[in-house]
Amino acid sequence: MSWRTAFEERAGEDLTIALSGPATAFRALLHTTAAWNEGVAGPSLEAQELPEQWVSRNGDTLVVAPRLHGDGAGHPGLSTYRRARTAVYRDGVLLGETGTADGVFAVPPEPGLYRLELHAEPAAFGTVVDVAWTFRSEHVPGADWRRVPLRAVSFDPELRPDGTAPAGRVFRFPYRMTTQATAAVRPCVDVSYDDGRAWFPAVVTGTHIAVAHPAARGWVALRVRAEDLEQTTLRAYPFGP
CATH class of the missing domain: 2.60.40 (Immunoglobulin-like)
Structure with a gap:
């Protein structure tokens, strides 16, 4: 079913x-969780x-x-x-x-x-x-x-129970590229800590990105470029002490 x-x-x-x-089909007598x-x-x-x-x-x-x-x-x-x-x-x-x-x-x-x-x-x-x-x-x-x-990129950071990421450290989290009628490619990702006024390159691997949060409190913005895609998310997630 x-x-x-x-x-x-x-x-x-x-x-x-x-x-x-x-x-989605689920097997009988199998406990399944989904985020x-x-x-x-x-x-x-x-x-x-x-x-x-x-x-x-x-x-x-x-x-x-x-x-x-x-x-x-x-x-x-x-x-x-x-x-x-x-x-x-x-x-x-x-x-x-x-x-x-x-x-x-x-x-x-x-x-x-x-x-x-x-x-x-x-x-x-x-x-x-x-x-x-x-x-x-x-x-x-x-x-x-x-x-x-078309291509698009989803980000899935593991945030703390209050919905924030830790400040003052490198923060690594997975991404996934979703597509229609085309193939996935590795994107270029930039990060901003001032709502997009200044951007810095993130480290991108085949499955994860890494950004360096300032030792303060604020918000992360993420910008993606991938051939035919330009994608910007302001106020993606907050960080703090």
């Missing part, structure tokens, strides 16, 4: 976070169950509905946003934009180089996500949807 798993949290009337996962809503909230491209998820093209229609606040385990997620923007460019020309974290766009049939920009500020917590994807696209014949090639 397969079970469809999900997680939802609310603060008053606002949806703080809603996470989803694929249908949800841990790690850094950010974009994830996993758990695709419909052909139009998460960014796909049919004919000359581009559907944009990515999940920008998934968890560190890669569960795609969203929130209620107090401010958001989605914009589609083709060969440097703006084709359309919305004031939400999604949209449906009419695009020309001819081949072109696209840039998809998204910005999302949740209403109930402070992790702000900016992501820009670059990809080539052209008319999709027939009735089928074709996913465009």
Whole structure:
């Protein structure tokens, strides 16, 4: 038997976070645990169950509905946003934009180089996500949807019970690249301790990154670059004594 798993949290009337996962089969008489809503909230491209998820093209229609606040385990997620923007460019020309974290766009049939920009500020917590994807696209014949090639990176730091990381030390934690219609690559990751005004390179291996927290109290921001991906997460997680 397969079970469809999900997680939802609310603060008053606002949806703080809603996470989803694929249908999962569990063996009988087996005790199983799974982590949800841990790690850094950010974009994830996993758990695709419909052909139009998460960014796909049919004919000359581009559907944009990515999940920008998934968890560190890669569960795609969203929130209620107090401010958001989605914009589609083709060969440097703006084709359309919305004031939400999604949209449906009419695009020309001819081949072109696209840039998809998204910005999302949740209403109930402070992790702000900016992501820009670059990809080539052209008319999709027939009735089928074709996913465009995208990558995203999830981070899963092991935080203390109060939700903070230790200050004044090197902090190492895993990352995972989620994809649609493309392959994973090793990203370049930068870290900031002043909300993105100054950036420093993180040490990146095939599975983990390492950053050096200052001996103070503050917030970590993370910036990812990977070929066709630019991803920035402000207020990713706090650190302190």
